[in-house]
Amino acid sequence: MSGESSMSEQPVEAAGTDEVVLRLSGVVKTFPGVRALDGVELEVRAGEVHCLLGQNGAGKSTLIKVLAGVHRPDEGDVQWLGEQVAFSGPQAAMKAGIATIYQELDLVDYLSVAENIYLGHEPRSLGFVHKGQAARQSRELLGRLGHGEIPPHRLVKSLPAAGKQIVSMARALSHSAKLIIMDEPSAVLAHDEVGNLFRIIRELTAQGIAVVYISHRLEEIREIGDRVTVLKDGRTSAVNLPARTTPTRDLVSRMTGRSIEYVFPPRPDTEPGEKLLEVRGLGRSGEFTGVDLDVCSGEIVGIAGLVGSGRSELLETVFGARQAEAGTVVMDGRGLPPGNVAAAVRAGLGMAPEERKSQALLLGQPIYRNMTLTNFSSYATAGFTDTGKEQAEAMRVADQLELRPRDVRRAVRTLSGGNQQKVVVGRWLLGGTRLLLLDEPTRGVDVGARAELYQVIRDLAASGVGVLLVSSEVPEVLGLSDRVLVMREGRVVRTAPATELSEEDVLDLVMAGSLTAATTEEVAA
Amino acid sequence: MSVSSEQKVEQAVPGHAPHAAPAAGGTSWWKDEAQEPLRRNLGLVGVLLALFAIGAYIRPDLYSDADWVINNIMVILTQAAAIGVITVGMTFVIIGGGIDLSVGALIALSGVWATTLATQSFGPVGMIFTAVAVGIGAGLVNGALVAYGKLVPFIATLAMLVAARGLAAQISGKQTQISTDQIINGIATTRIGGIPLLVIILLVVAGLGWVLLNRTTFGRRTVAIGGNAEAARLAGINVRGHTMLLYALSGLCCGIAAIMLTSLATSSQAAAAELYELDAIAAAIIGGTLLSGGRGTIVGSLFGVIVFSAITNLFAIANLPTEVQNMVKGAIIVVAVLLQQVRFSSVTQFARRHGLTRAKPQT
Numbered sequence: 061m062s063g064e065s066s067m068s069e070q071p072v073e074a075a076g077t078d079e080v081v082l083r084l085s086g087v088v089k090t091f092p093g094v095r096a097l098d099g100v101e102l103e104v105r106a107g108e109v110h111c112l113l114g115q116n117g118a119g120k121s122t123l124i125k126v127l128a129g130v131h132r133p134d135e136g137d138v139q140w141l142g143e144q145v146a147f148s149g150p151q152a153a154m155k156a157g158i159a160t161i162y163q164e165l166d167l168v169d170y171l172s173v174a175e176n177i178y179l180g181h182e183p184r185s186l187g188f189v190h191k192g193q194a195a196r197q198s199r200e201l202l203g204r205l206g207h208g209e210i211p212p213h214r215l216v217k218s219l220p221a222a223g224k225q226i227v228s229m230a231r232a233l234s235h236s237a238k239l240i241i242m243d244e245p246s247a248v249l250a251h252d253e254v255g256n257l258f259r260i261i262r263e264l265t266a267q268g269i270a271v272v273y274i275s276h277r278l279e280e281i282r283e284i285g286d287r288v289t290v291l292k293d294g295r296t297s298a299v300n301l302p303a304r305t306t307p308t309r310d311l312v313s314r315m316t317g318r319s320i321e322y323v324f325p326p327r328p329d330t331e332p333g334e335k336l337l338e339v340r341g342l343g344r345s346g347e348f349t350g351v352d353l354d355v356c357s358g359e360i361v362g363i364a365g366l367v368g369s370g371r372s373e374l375l376e377t378v379f380g381a382r383q384a385e386a387g388t389v390v391m392d393g394r395g396l397p398p399g400n401v402a403a404a405v406r407a408g409l410g411m412a413p414e415e416r417k418s419q420a421l422l423l424g425q426p427i428y429r430n431m432t433l434t435n436f437s438s439y440a441t442a443g444f445t446d447t448g449k450e451q452a453e454a455m456r457v458a459d460q461l462e463l464r465p466r467d468v469r470r471a472v473r474t475l476s477g478g479n480q481q482k483v484v485v486g487r488w489l490l491g492g493t494r495l496l497l498l499d500e501p502t503r504g505v506d507v508g509a510r511a512e513l514y515q516v517i518r519d520l521a522a523s524g525v526g527v528l529l530v531s532s533e534v535p536e537v538l539g540l541s542d543r544v545l546v547m548r549e550g551r552v553v554r555t556a557p558a559t560e561l562s563e564e565d566v567l568d569l570v571m572a573g574s575l576t577a578a579t580t581e582e583v584a585a
Numbered sequence: 586m587s588v589s590s591e592q593k594v595e596q597a598v599p600g601h602a603p604h605a606a607p608a609a610g611g612t613s614w615w616k617d618e619a620q621e622p623l624r625r626n627l628g629l630v631g632v633l634l635a636l637f638a639i640g641a642y643i644r645p646d647l648y649s650d651a652d653w654v655i656n657n658i659m660v661i662l663t664q665a666a667a668i669g670v671i672t673v674g675m676t677f678v679i680i681g682g683g684i685d686l687s688v689g690a691l692i693a694l695s696g697v698w699a700t701t702l703a704t705q706s707f708g709p710v711g712m713i714f715t716a717v718a719v720g721i722g723a724g725l726v727n728g729a730l731v732a733y734g735k736l737v738p739f740i741a742t743l744a745m746l747v748a749a750r751g752l753a754a755q756i757s758g759k760q761t762q763i764s765t766d767q768i769i770n771g772i773a774t775t776r777i778g779g780i781p782l783l784v785i786i787l788l789v790v791a792g793l794g795w796v797l798l799n800r801t802t803f804g805r806r807t808v809a810i811g812g813n814a815e816a817a818r819l820a821g822i823n824v825r826g827h828t829m830l831l832y833a834l835s836g837l838c839c840g841i842a843a844i845m846l847t848s849l850a851t852s853s854q855a856a857a858a859e860l861y862e863l864d865a866i867a868a869a870i871i872g873g874t875l876l877s878g879g880r881g882t883i884v885g886s887l888f889g890v891i892v893f894s895a896i897t898n899l900f901a902i903a904n905l906p907t908e909v910q911n912m913v914k915g916a917i918i919v920v921a922v923l924l925q926q927v928r929f930s931s932v933t934q935f936a937r938r939h940g941l942t943r944a945k946p947q948t
Contacts, residue, residue: 379819381818381819401818401819401821402821402822402823404821405820405821406821411819413819418813418815418816419813419815419816419819420813420816420819421813421816422808422809422812422813422816422879423812423813424812424879424880425808425809425812425879429805429809433809433816433817433820433822434820434821434822436802436805437802440801440802443801443802443803444800444801444802445800445801445802445804445805487820
């Protein structure tokens with residue numbers, strides 16, 4: 061990599077000391093059906109920025125929760141400040157000096173900045189909170205973070221995302237944290253705010269505080285990180301790589317080639333049929349711009365991209381669940397009105413949204429009612445529902461999808477994740493949908509049921525349905541799709557047949573994009 | 586579908602929801618979640634029987650007279666009639682994920698509007714039409730505020746409560762308006778086959794409500810929207826339009842109840858039907874309607890109304906003060922909701938909820 065030369069003014073060993081604050085060895089955490097962590101090693105030194113890298117499902121989130129005291133490891137050692145510890149809960153970890161800043165910041169919107177910082181450990185005597193003292197100390201903490209201009213009495217709700225992040229960090233400091241874990245802190249920030257975040261991180265580490273930094277953006281890891289630990293399939297695949305000098309290819313290759321082999325159904329030899337969906341210049345400000353895409357009958361088109369790349373928003377906009385601000389969506393040669401789900405459904409579109417439980421299912425209702433949610437009116441006579449016919453039709457689809465259990469009168473709540481997803485897909489099957497939009501179809505679905513879902517999706521395509529699929533798992537997009545669109549920061553950066561792309565190519569495109577671009581420029585210069 | 590046998594084995598052992606009883610064959614009806622309404626209604630029948638037993642213990646002289654008992658049952662049902670009608674509408678609104686605080690005020694407004702001298706000049710049909718139209722119109726305003734104005738239902742209907750009482754006072758000039766129409770006044774005194782016409786109206790409204798909720802696409806949409814509005818929207822259901830209709834339905838019930846109350850009192854006033862909204866909500870809740878929406882039954886609500894009416898009746902017979910009566914009603918609401926929670930959160934569900942508070946799915 062020629063790009064390193066520009067960064068080599070900073071000596072690699074400058075940040076961080078030799079004092080190890082946290083050491084994990086052989087940490088295992090299992091959930092029913094999943095071995096989320098399977099022998100994780102991690103060593104964090106005081107005053108360093110230690111980056112955690114890994115694909116979705118590699119176990120990063122679980123590892124964070126183990127460190128934060130949310131989960132207790134089943135096996136393995138956690139050594140904190142030289143002592144073996146087992147935190148009884150998040151409060152215990154916080155007390156010990158480990159603070160976690162989650163992606164969804166856990167602040168109370170309608171409390172002030174100072175109240176949020178000292179939530180749960182307010183300075184008080186005889187049960188009365190010293191508001192003045194809390195405000196004074198908050199101002200001091202915010203000042204330490206270089207943001208003394210945030211008034212402690214301001215409501216957190218009125219702060220921008222970057223400001224909320226600062227408040228979260230001030231809260232961590234108020235607990236005199238010695239280790240701060242940041243889960244994709246840059247995901248909620250605009251580009252120029254990231255520089256500010258890095259400045260704060262440097263000040264924290266200069267005070268001897270260790271930072272565990274999780275990000276998908278390689279260029280950030282290059283800029284702020286000292287050492288990198290890579291996770292794959294819940295295992296540590298590389299420890300303590302130098303963050304600035306390890307070549308991108310090396311990092312990517314240690315994240316890819318997952319040992320869990322997904323069984324993808326074979327692609328058919330037949331050519332895709334006539335064009336169903338035509339999207340031109342679709343855009344929503346701050347989400348995605350200028351997206352063109354086509355889906356033909358019988359074709360599976362996959363969209364790869366990071367969280368925040370605009371892929372889910374794109375899918376929802378095509379479906380009309382979000383109102384398009386620019387561009388057109390044409391189905392069967394006829395334009396769809398923007399922001400009108402009912403019209404999209406009538407035109408033959410269907411969507412299985414990302415959050416199955418909150419966006420798609422009536423959990424307490426029977427399977428058949430969930431399946432006929434879009435088309436129960438079509439079985440009705442003069443407004444009177446025909447539950448017998450609905451059950452029979454749902455039964456037919458349940459057979460087709462090999463739903464378990466097969467009793468369609470059972471509440472959807474009692475089904476496993478994979479079978480719940482089948483109910484959602486089955487709903488659109490019953491509705492005669494010809495273009496199915498799938499957002500993270502295998503989230504929360506265990507490995508065995510995934511293969512079945514893949515087969516279901518492929519069978520649907522074989523029957524002439526067009527499928528547009530979004531997934532954060534690159535192997536899934538590549539294995540299942542005929543054609544792949546790669547999205548980064550709201551734009552489609554590559555469209556190619558799935559067979560022409562490798563996992564490394566796609567990861568390179570979604571993660572290292574700006575770094576590659578910068579490198580190319582420098583090479584050109 | 587080609588799925589390997591290991592995967593099938595994996596799936597055949599689902600490690601989830603051990604609390605759910607199998608729906609078919611050998612189901613214990615007291616455990617199956619789908620039978621919850623039946624259990625609740627049996628419980629409410631039990632409460633009614635208990636009230637009867639208490640009455641018989643306090644006043645054996647009255648309760649040994651079969652004619653008096655039958656007549657007393659009719660008194661209880663007649664007292665329940667108007668509130669029962671609005672509770673049917675309220676049940677729809679709550680199942681649909683909303684709440685309607687304006688029902689009492691809408692009864693007053695409909696009643697006052699239907700008994701102005703001008704309206705009375707159109708005769709009974711004109712009066713009934715006016716009451717129903719005013720109720721539906723005000724309900725549509727509620728619905729528009731909630732569905733299109735994006736107001737929280739509590740606030741939208743609270744505003745309607747205040748405004749409708751004000752308008753009713755304005756129209757009536759704060760006077761009690763006497764109804765001189767003999768047909769309207771006769772509704773309360775008419776009996777058909779020994780059953781008061783008011784009770785028949787209640788049973789007809791409840792019967793229509795039951796059919797509407799359980800047998801029509803309207804009812805299905807109501808349950809879907811209240812259960813998961815986002816899922817309903819993404820399934821292509823017109824959530825806003827349907828929400829409008831739900832509040833209009835509640836308004837329609839208020840119009841009907843206004844005529845019934847006018848007939849009972851042979852008059853209308855702006856202060857009529859005060860706090861009826863609370864009685865209707867309480868009845869729906871002890872009848873098993875979830876305040877968060879998506880679940881509830883007409884029969885349960887009907888029993889809820891009758892239980893309240895029977896308590897009032899029993900206290901009158903026993904000559905006990907209304908203060909105690911209200912305390913008992915309050916206690917019944919709490920007990921009913923507590924029972925509901927105990928049933929819903931079996932131990933496994935409780936554990937799961939607490940295990941899940943922080944453990945979001947991996948991303």
